[in-house]
Amino acid sequence: MKKLAALFAITIFLCTSVSAQSVVASKHDLSTGGGITNKSTNETQVCIFCHTPHQKTLTAKPLWNKTLSAQATYGTYTSTSLNTTTVVDIGGGTGVSNLCMSCHDGTVAVNSLDNKSSLGPPAMGSATELDATGKISSTNDNNMGVNLSNDHPINFTYDAALATADGALKTPVSASYVDAAHAVPLYTGSLQCASCHNPHNNAQGTFLRVSNAGSALCITCHTK
Ligand code: HEC
Ligand code: HEC
Ligand code: HEC
Ligand code: HEC
Structure with a gap:
């Protein structure tokens, strides 16, 4: 019985250590314990770079703490074969994709926060991923710039009507998820x-929701 209990405990331990993926120590952990070279030299909190329990001036959700970009237009992807007519430029917005662009358009320092800890603005290292002003460096692939017209479309409604119009898209199971396994979310029906x-989990690399080996991510939505 003791042996069985021990085996059970080991199994639980193995399962949780395999599945316990976290933002902590990932490339999105910019604290002193974080996963990039230019991580903070003083701030020990992880979530604070993106969220705060008490917003000061910001109202963006979920409890957003990172200064948003002032970029007014990013452009939108267009093509002759695109079926959606609902793509809206995210410029000047506070939507879920603006949260990403608050760091990834390269115009605002990653340590520009609404509600700082008692340490004040976190001090960051520079000259690897970040430049001397704390922005994602202009030579870094992760600096997407302010042009989204040559990127996969975002910020549009992906629903049954679009799947029918396109003819080679899966019909989302709800306005919250594309797939029955709930691996790929929609935001009130919108693709973002x-x-x-998944900004909190880098288990698949590139913070992907689904591994893209064999283009598995793509064929969660596209029936190509
Ligand atoms: C690099 C930025 C970043 C960091 C660091 C970060 N988050 Fe997030 N978080 C986001 C973004 C962007 C969203 C909205 C997109 C989404 O829903 O996944 C979000 C959404 C959330 C949500 C609401 C949606 C959900 O998944 O339940 C919670 C709760 C949350 N984060 C908690 C945390 C906690 C706790 C930490 C620290 C341990 C943390 N986050 C660290 C960027 C971050
Ligand atoms: C607080 C700033 C911040 C926010 C907000 C943020 N990121 Fe990042 N992100 C970073 C930094 C810094 C890196 C690491 C850059 C590097 O390693 O060169 C990074 C890296 C990445 C990478 C590359 C990971 C890898 O393994 O190479 C992806 C993909 C990414 N972020 C996507 C997102 C998405 C999508 C969102 C919104 C859901 C988001 N990020 C929000 C700062 C941020
Ligand atoms: C339709 C799915 C999809 C959407 C939507 C999407 N990405 Fe990605 N993204 C990917 C995939 C797949 C990769 C990995 C590409 C590779 O490895 O070549 C990636 C790579 C990245 C990288 C790493 C650098 C690079 O260019 O390879 C960053 C940063 C990133 N995405 C941020 C974002 C941000 C910010 C948004 C929203 C403006 C976004 N992504 C929207 C699928 C997507
Ligand atoms: C979350 C669902 C989703 C994922 C994941 C996804 N796509 Fe898409 N993609 C769409 C939707 C919806 C459209 C808009 C289709 C339309 O309106 O015709 C689209 C548009 C496109 C287009 C432009 C089509 C055109 O007519 O110009 C291409 C190409 C494309 N996706 C390729 C990919 C690739 C490659 C991947 C994987 C890296 C991927 N997509 C991942 C949902 C997704």
């Missing part, structure tokens, strides 16, 4: 950066 990326 975070439909494909």
